[in-house]
Amino acid sequence: MLVRSFAAIALVAVCPLLACHSAHPPQLGQPAPDFTLTDSTGSPLRLSAYKGKVVLLDFWATWCGGCKVEIPWYVEFQNKYRDDGLSAIGVSMDDEGWKSVKPFLADHKLNYPAVIANQDVAHRYGGLTSLPMTLLIDRNGRVAESHAGVVDKDAFEKKIKALLHESSAR
Numbered sequence: 388m389l390v391r392s393f394a395a396i397a398l399v400a401v402c403p404l405l406a407c408h409s410a411h412p413p414q415l416g417q418p419a420p421d422f423t424l425t426d427s428t429g430s431p432l433r434l435s436a437y438k439g440k441v442v443l444l445d446f447w448a449t450w451c452g453g454c455k456v457e458i459p460w461y462v463e464f465q466n467k468y469r470d471d472g473l474s475a476i477g478v479s480m481d482d483e484g485w486k487s488v489k490p491f492l493a494d495h496k497l498n499y500p501a502v503i504a505n506q507d508v509a510h511r512y513g514g515l516t517s518l519p520m521t522l523l524i525d526r527n528g529r530v531a532e533s534h535a536g537v538v539d540k541d542a543f544e545k546k547i548k549a550l551l552h553e554s555s556a557r
Contacts (some may be wrong), residue, residue, distance in 0.1 A: 412513030413534060419524045420511035421445070424478070424502035427485070429490055432476065435528065441468075441550050442524040443475040446504065449491040450481070452487040454519045457493060460532050460540050464547060465499045472526065473550045475497050475499035478508065480518060523550055 413419055418440075423433040434442070445461055448452035458477070466477045477497060481487040484503045493502055509515045512522075523532035523546060533549055534543070 390418065411416075413511075413522075413530045415530050415533065417530055418528050420508075421529050422508045424505070424508065426500045426502050427489065432500055434476070434524075437474050437476070437524075438528045439526050440472050440474040441526060441531075441547065442522075443473060443547065444478065444522040444524060445475065446478045446480055446512065446518060446520040448518055449487045450482045451518045456537055457519055457521070458497065460504070460543075462496070462498050464544065468547060468551060473547060473551060477501040478504045480504050480515060482507070523547065525550060526551075 419432065419434060421435045423431050426432045434444075441462060443464060445454075445457065447458065461475045461477070464473060476499060477509050479488045479501060481503065488501060488503060504515075512520070517535050519535075519537060521532075521538055521543075522530055525531040532543075532546055
């Protein structure tokens with residue numbers, strides 16, 4: 388009886404880990420998984436509220452070197468393409484939450500909202516086993532681009548511009 392109880396407890400403890408590994412990232416052309424998370428000002432941010440915009444969804448962390456390279460590019464893209472319909476959103480994967488993220492935000496002056504991911508969001512986006520992970524979501528809320536690792540800035544900007552143009556032409 389004791390062995391069976393221990394096995395049941397061990398299985399319950401391991402199941403969330405197994406579920407995360409079996410998660411699949413959203414496929415191109417599929418709807419981006421919706422979420423509601425609290426931003427750095429304490430306001431709720433719901434991804435589906437950005438329908439009609441092209442969303443640059445950046446999964447990052449304060450300790451991630453590649454993320455620190457990309458963030459200034461995303462600030463630049465937000466400045467250049469905001470009026471054309473681009474909205475960047477930063478989703479921090481930091482385990483320490485706002486304790487780590489708020490000082491980072493103060494130093495890096497992001498011009499777009501930042502939220503802290505939870506396990507559910509990480510699972511819905513495929514477990515996020517490597518960072519940075521950046522998605523472009525079209526105006527209809529579908530995944531148009533997914534990139535693991537540091538993007539090629541110029542190539543990614545071309546994709547943003549094409550998507551903004553393509554989306555507005557519909």
